[in-house]
Amino acid sequence: MDEFLANIRSVLITTPARWLSLAQTLPSELLERKPEPGEWSAVECLSHLIDTDRVFNFRIQCFLTGEDFPAFNPNVEGSPVSARSIQDLAAEFSTLRTTSLKSLETLSAADLDRRARHAELGPVTLRQMLNEWAAHDLMHTVQAERALMQPLIDEAGPWQRYFLDHWVERPGVNHRREK
Template structure:
């Protein structure tokens, strides 16, 4: 398997383009549609990504590098950024700019830093390797979540093929 730096970088570098493609081409009403009342829309996933890209991952990387504990972050509370007025494409551009800046933060991490630890308020000790792996996994998880939210529009209309999507249907028992 590729080294952790190359693998994580490959995800961190490609995620913005995937968000830009979705946000600029999927109609806003579909991008903003919740797949179920308690599930996030693609838009809400992207807003969360902006929050974590500005308030979580770069902060946590810097904390571990300095030997400090992490500040708390509640993903359901949002980051306090009032971005509701922005279009999906503008949100994707905001995320892309933050990611470009944070790739510089990622580049500060060296092989000898992978074993360094910070303390997460709920999870306890976390190594740098675990944190950067979470960063890449988090990117993919919320892209999948956003695509799954968008997919519901098609699942509802695919008739006899609907059972093929049973693993992706949101909000049905």
């Protein structure tokens, strides 16, 4: 496998295991907690990753067949957060990602320069989209972990200052910001 593709795969393969671990270990109340109104909880981040895994897999096929593809607006086209358990969602994500990784394994270094037209962004290469996919995975994992951190930071007392870059200010929470 091409080194670039191996690096992308190495990022993408870690995400399902992380979610399975979170789902099996953390209480659902923490996973469902939004850091603040209008921001996603960890469960909402996982639901979005399920939606986008389907989108990225579809886009790979578009590049291979020379088709253009539409933009994806998660606020319009995303699935509503399911009443299913976080464990079921994590298992679904793991299954979807296994399928997506199989699609990734069919690619060659020559495929990376294939072009398609994204409805919003214009011409893009498969290499660019694969970079975006891996970065997207990491971004939403960080976002989920930031949501999980909030109640811990709120009660960290003088250590709160070490988390200022990650702390969401919310009404009714004492933000001592101790130095």
